[in-house]
Amino acid sequence: MSKFLKLAAGVALVSTLIAAPVRAEKYGLGRAATPEEIAAWDLDVSPDGTGLPEGRGDVFTGEELFADTCAVCHGDFAEGVGNWPKLAGGQDTLDHEDPVKTVGSYWPYLSTVWDYVNRSMPFGNAQSLTPDEVYAIVAYILYSNDLVDDSFELSNENFLDVEMPNADGFIIDDRETAEAHFWKAAPCMSGCKDSVEITMRAAVLDVTPEESAAAAPAVATQGDMEAAGVEEAAVGVPDPEMVAKGEKVFKKCKACHQVGDGAMNRTGPVLTGIVGASVGAVDGFRYSKPMQALAESGAVWSDEELAAFLARPKTYLKGTRMSFAGLKKDADIAAVLEYLRSQQ
Amino acid sequence: MTESLKGAKPSRRQFLTGAAAAGAGAVAAGATAAAGGDPMIEQVQDWAQATGEGVDATPYGLPIEFEGDVVRRNVEWLTADTISSINFTPIHALDGTITPQGCAFERHHSGAIELKKEDYRLMINGLVDTPLVFTYADLERFPRENHVYFCECAANTGMEWAGAQLNGAQFTHGMIHNMEYSGVPLRTLLEEAGLGAAGDLKDKWIYVEGADASGNGRSIPMEKALDDVFVAFKANGEALRKEHGYPVRLVVPGWEGNLWIKWLRRIEVTSQPVQSREETSKYTDTLADGTSRKWTWVMDAKSVVTSPSPQAPITHGTGPLVITGLAWSGRGAITGVDVSVDGGKTWQEARLGAPGTDKALTRFYLDTEWRGEEMFLQSRARDSSGYVQPSKAELREVRGLNSIYHNNCIQTWWVRPNGEAENVEVS
Structure with a gap:
């Protein structure tokens, strides 16, 4: 089918791209980045611990920090306030209606939690936590998900020992095989179904915003x-x-x-x-x-x-x-x- | 955005009544000349007598006030705060394919920041021969290219998985825009830093991140990075808007919008994906059995009728009717669009406004005659890979009901004899 032709063509394209010789001549634009500059920006942490700084923090310290800096959105017990994300709970709900996706129930890698807290949190005051504080907060999030006990201390040394419950819960995009039947040589043009009945109406739910004039300017005139x-x-x-x-x-x-x-x-x-x-x-x-x-x-x-x-x-x-x-x-x-x- | 994509708060819509009332007048004017003559013609109007505004009245022009309702809109109950939220392009009111920047949807994780060109730096580091820092001025000295591509949030139509919910094409399909970008191929910049240090490129990745407080970062396979990804600094001929990543954003053609890093500040060549928050806890797709797909980057072929639609009812009565909409695919070019007026029993091929191009919006038209009958309007896109846009039932059969992202199902508008339209699901 055409799909497979396309796939084959795609593979060929990739091979060509990868195989194409790297251009020998450079434009000579930009300047070398210094090690200090790279250290300032290259903060990401990978599942194997690449990028993780030395440090440690325990559940107790994390609980205090969490109450001070995180609980306003995520709740004292990481249960989430309003529409802000829940960080704890939801175990064994992924195959239920409306699964609850939290660090404990869904996140496959602990490195992701550390990396995100370190670089993007707290909301409105990102990159203000020290490595030890990040370790402590992550330890508390693990505790709030019943994954460690209250005497637990997380450090760069035991980081890879922590097992995430949903680590094996992911598969790589399989649409081209699982949904291969969406590639159709001749889609139906007539007599495609016998009857058409309304099964659901948006007006019944009625959650569409009203159309009104643009919001008033924020600055006082x-x-x-x-x-x-x-x-x-x-x-x-x-x-x-x-x-x-x-x-x-x-x-x-x-x-x-x-x-x-x-x-x-x-x-x-x-x-x-x-x-x-x-x-x-x-x-x-x-x-x-x-x-x-x-x-x-x-x-x-x-x-x-x-x-x-x-x-x-x-x-x-x-x-x-x-x-x-x-x-x-x-x-x-x-x-x-x-x-x-x-x-x- | 949080995952609570099911709304709960009731609201009343008044715009339909207004539109229908305006329509009644239009019907009368359209049929025969009004008794006593048409004052718009037979009386001298102000604008034909007095002078209008001089040049420079608005050094940077905005749409005329009569188009004031053609704006981005937010659905408040979707997210906790507008600073980490999304709004919607008014696709029901636009034509052609290019989205004006001023009404192109916004999605921020930590708000739209103000970053001057003078303060802008782009770092390339990791497995490269020479880690480099570019200024904005440096970027403008590399050979440039222009390309038109759509950018669609993976969550577009995400609120419709469980059932028809939002009443308007803007809200069901408006997390999309389509612009002409000017910029530098990422390949050029990577080669400037030198990829010798990366060794075999087949299993290498790049990690890209923005300068805003969210530090939104994503991993992209090297194959894609060297294929068509590029670093853009102009859209539709002018500088990017603040809300779209001024002064520089990444363009990742055909792939979900979350990868199109705004305020792009760093590109790292890596030997493994970083598995950031945005590619694990978000932008993954949970199937009925609880396992989740990851790395679902490509946006599948999709289309929607933009008019008539709930926000764009038929107001001109029976007779000639233009049914129009948009189609796109992340797997290539749109090769055709079929339209059904009977909920999918029969289909007819629509006319494309222009031949489909790679990973860009295509406008379609069905010029028809409406006799005032009830219609169940649908459109079905086909792309150059042979993919045919599926029905919602077909998608649910494979993916279950708990997905958030990548809902590319066929949309149904129920058009009633009075010309009003509603978002419905049909059997």
Whole structure:
């Protein structure tokens, strides 16, 4: 059949590509990468341990780190919050309806967990963990999946000893054989079926978004600011240049916080009107215990308090769920405060 | 994106009523001249009297306000946050094959970043003779090529596995775009670094990763890397948009969009696949018995009728009707598209807007006469490898119900006598 002709042609093409001589002359463009540069970027870790740095971390340490930096999205027990990924559970569900795919039930390689936590997590503050912290968090994720006991310590030395339950659960793409019947010489053109009945309708489920006008712009317009009126004037009209700078800085916060019209609580609370507001008072947001305590003390987010919090969140409030490391530059803090002030 | 592809939140759609109301007027105007004459002709209109906007009113032009609804849309319940999410190309409202960048779907794992050309670096390391660093300016000095390719997210139509769910071609099939890219073949860059150190290339891989915080990385076999993969910095003639990886992205023709690394910063030649998160825990396909396929890179042949469709109902009444849609295949060129108006009992061959080209969108048309009857509209793509787009039943027979990715089934729109269309499944 044509499919097999094509396959044969494909193989021939590949052989030609691989066999083609490497061009002798170079363009002489680019420069040599230094070992330090390669070390800074080449961080990926492979199943055989290639790329894994020295280090170690235990379940207990991992549990604390997880509660501080991961639980806000993934839950205290790695069970997942809302639509954020579940990391634990789901064993023996892969052949059921709606399988639960977690590190324990699905991920075939432990290296993938280490690599992903190390390079891509925590969300909004990637590449901020030390190797020992990554080992500890991975140890805790293994523990939360009942794959190790609570005294377990993971290190580069015992890394390859850990067995992943679904390691043998994968096959290489077999569509060209398992679905060979989709290659058809002469597809049916008439009399292909006797009757056509509706078996399911999308309108019954009705989960399609409504079509509405494009979302309102995120930045407050001049008109909005004027409309804010007398109270606004009392604390000073926001400086448009600072507001613009602050909006840029706010990008660092947007992974977790929304602000302005239509803003909703996400990983962090809505920040509309936060400057001057009572601490821990956003409707419907589940604050950490320390933040609740601060709220009960009657604290207010004044400029000074917000600035101190944003500079070093975890020093300002030990136990806060905000995993952000803090804004290093005072100018950035001032700008983001100006931006937040414009979002009343 | 998480795997909860089944929606739960109800919502009401108002656009159909609006469209139908607009249609009623159009029918009247189309049949005979209105009593008392057509004011659009017989009265002098403002635009025929006063002057319009001068040049430079919009230094970079945007679509006119009347096209304001032709925009990307998000399905909120799909993902936890828009920063790690996807939206959909308004394919129901476009024609031809090239997708304008401004309405081409976006998929971010950690948000769209702003990376200046001056700050851009591309590293090639691993099993190469000389590990190299290129600046953006360096890339522009290599011989360039232009190619048109589709980029489809592997999860396109993923919400439809378990049943008809989203009511619109934009939502069922809009995780796709098709652009003309300008860039440098990856082969050229790999040869500049030298592949002698890699030895036998047959079992070698490349690992490619982006500069954003997600560090999204994928492994690609060397065969593909040396075949048609290329490093693009322009799309449709202009710089890539931020949301598509400005200033440089990888183009991996015919293969799932997740491999098309945006903000491309590093290419490593390796002796094994890295088995990153995106090629193990995601972008793998779980079959009914619980085993999962991996490395399902190729996007199979697929097509969809874009109009009429739920967001593009028939508003002109009976008579001549243009049925149109898009077809594509990651295994080669589209050689033909068949259209059925009776739910797959009979098929007729559609007219291709232009002959199909390798791994690019092909536009098809069926110019027909509609008598106001109910229709079950379907399209079926055929490609140069001999593959014929399967029905959803045929796919489920092999793959079960728990797949997320690679749903290339035949789509059905139920067009009713009033011209409205709905996403349905049929026997």
